[in-house]
Amino acid sequence: MSPRRRDTEGTAAARAERRAELLATAAEVFAAKGYAATTVRQVADAAGILGGSLYYHFDSKESMVDEILSTFLNEMWAAYDRVLAAGLGARETVEAIVVESFRSIDRHRAAVVVYQNESRHLAATSERFTYLLESHRRFEEMWMSLLERGVREGAFRPDLDLPLVYRFVRDTVWVAANWYRPGGRLAADDIAKQYLAMVLEGIQA
Amino acid sequence: MSPRRRDTEGTAAARAERRAELLATAAEVFAAKGYAATTVRQVADAAGILGGSLYYHFDSKESMVDEILSTFLNEMWAAYDRVLAAGLGARETVEAIVVESFRSIDRHRAAVVVYQNESRHLAATSERFTYLLESHRRFEEMWMSLLERGVREGAFRPDLDLPLVYRFVRDTVWVAANWYRPGGRLAADDIAKQYLAMVLEGIQA
DNA sequence: GATACTTTCTAACAATCGTTTGGTAGAGTT
DNA sequence: AACTCTACCAAACGATTGTTAGAAAGTATC
Numbered sequence: 001m002s003p004r005r006r007d008t009e010g011t012a013a014a015r016a017e018r019r020a021e022l023l024a025t026a027a028e029v030f031a032a033k034g035y036a037a038t039t040v041r042q043v044a045d046a047a048g049i050l051g052g053s054l055y056y057h058f059d060s061k062e063s064m065v066d067e068i069l070s071t072f073l074n075e076m077w078a079a080y081d082r083v084l085a086a087g088l089g090a091r092e093t094v095e096a097i098v099v100e101s102f103r104s105i106d107r108h109r110a111a112v113v114v115y116q117n118e119s120r121h122l123a124a125t126s127e128r129f130t131y132l133l134e135s136h137r138r139f140e141e142m143w144m145s146l147l148e149r150g151v152r153e154g155a156f157r158p159d160l161d162l163p164l165v166y167r168f169v170r171d172t173v174w175v176a177a178n179w180y181r182p183g184g185r186l187a188a189d190d191i192a193k194q195y196l197a198m199v200l201e202g203i204q205a
Numbered sequence: 206m207s208p209r210r211r212d213t214e215g216t217a218a219a220r221a222e223r224r225a226e227l228l229a230t231a232a233e234v235f236a237a238k239g240y241a242a243t244t245v246r247q248v249a250d251a252a253g254i255l256g257g258s259l260y261y262h263f264d265s266k267e268s269m270v271d272e273i274l275s276t277f278l279n280e281m282w283a284a285y286d287r288v289l290a291a292g293l294g295a296r297e298t299v300e301a302i303v304v305e306s307f308r309s310i311d312r313h314r315a316a317v318v319v320y321q322n323e324s325r326h327l328a329a330t331s332e333r334f335t336y337l338l339e340s341h342r343r344f345e346e347m348w349m350s351l352l353e354r355g356v357r358e359g360a361f362r363p364d365l366d367l368p369l370v371y372r373f374v375r376d377t378v379w380v381a382a383n384w385y386r387p388g389g390r391l392a393a394d395d396i397a398k399q400y401l402a403m404v405l406e407g408i409q410a
Numbered sequence: 411g412a413t414a415c416t417t418t419c420t421a422a423c424a425a426t427c428g429t430t431t432g433g434t435a436g437a438g439t440t
Numbered sequence: 441a442a443c444t445c446t447a448c449c450a451a452a453c454g455a456t457t458g459t460t461a462g463a464a465a466g467t468a469t470c
Contacts, residue, residue, distance in 0.1 A: 216445090216446080219446095220446085220447095223447085254447090254448065254449085255448075255449060255450080257448085257449075257450080257451090258447075258448050258449070261446085261447060261448070262447090
């Protein structure tokens with residue numbers, strides 16, 4: 001590892017870190033005001049620099065959301081895949097997936113909000129966001145086969161409409177990102193526990 | 206009722222009808238592409254007229270969303286108030302509120318989507334949208350007292366975190382607007398029934 | 411202390427936005 | 441047939457948008 005090599009690595013790492021910083025603040029602003037309603041000058045303001053300076057780090061406003069969303073989705077699916085590969089029963093898998101989802105919200109709150117609010121519009125306006133639809137498709141596939149397996153294993157009620165249950169579970173897990181604040185009254189794992197109690201056992205006495 | 210009077214009433218009614226038509230198409234476009242990302246020219250296109258022509262009917266783009274959202278909220282709260290005034294038990298009231306919510310989604314799908322996606326941003330940018338926060342407050346008040354009463358009456362489990370249950374129920378009812386299509390496989394009342402079965406009894410066998 | 415490189419600023423750009431103005435086609439009234 | 445009113449069109453407006461180019465400040469290297 002030559003000095004020269006370490007230099008380029010050092011500056012490359014510093015540059016990546018700065019990118020991550022800027023993306024984090026961009027995600028916060030996008031989540032708070034909406035992607036389309038947010039100007040690059042507002043993002044730059046929040047980061048303490050001027051609008052044009054963002055273009056030293058990023059190609060465009062679009063590539064900022066792109067990186068925000070793809071980073072989040074990659075990490076989330078990595079966690080999901082670990083759970084799915086563990087070979088658990090359907091019910092245990094559902095529990096683990098829900099826990100991982102709330103941990104994802106805990107780590108990427110702003111990105112989740114942006115994903116929820118903007119992914120549909122983004123996928124409709126540009127080819128570069130088709131991976132959002134692909135992720136959506138994987139989501140449906142995962143949940144549907146999980147629910148079907150759960151019914152076969154006798155873990156879930158057989159009298160419910162599964163596509164409806166799927167949408168119900170999928171949506172309710174992620175909307176929590178809209179009110180969740182890290183460091184609040186309840187930790188992510190506590191919320192997951194309560195959420196699972198509601199979905200699995202219901203709220204009636 | 207003089208002829209003169211009937212004339213003005215006739216043209217006033219025709220004007221109101223045209224407004225309603227335009228607001229319906231505007232709501233669809235806002236729901237599909239997001240309010241901020243939608244241009245008034247796109248709304249006008251969908252209505253078959255030119256951008257500037259919208260300003261014969263409306264003061265501004267802002268007043269269009271305003272009218273879309275306030276119309277929806279007024280009708281929804283009227284339905285809610287009828288239920289709340291019926292003097293039912295907590296569980297029966299919850300069931301009736303959920304049914305009314307899905308009927309609201311059935312009638313005002315686009316408006317509900319806009320309300321869900323944009324109300325937070327709108328309330329933050331202009332004083333005229335403070336009624337959205339007020340509605341939000343009423344929502345929380347209604348659900349929390351309903352849930353507390355349900356626990357006292359022995360209808361709901363006492364071991365759950367009620368603020369969490371509130372957010373859970375509130376969100377899950379409305380997110381359905383994102384995928385629901387009138388005239389689809391399931392009618393609004395069927396969805397309400399299945400939804401109540403999930404929330405009250407849970408999905409486990 | 412000169413040099414090279416990184417990061418930000420300054421200042422503008424073309425495009426697009428919501429909105430306004432003045433005109434016009436057409437239906438209804440007299 | 442002249443007039444009025446309604447609903448729209450045609451064309452532009454200033455402001456703001458995302459984006460770019462070149463200069464300048466800051467930092468590290470020798």
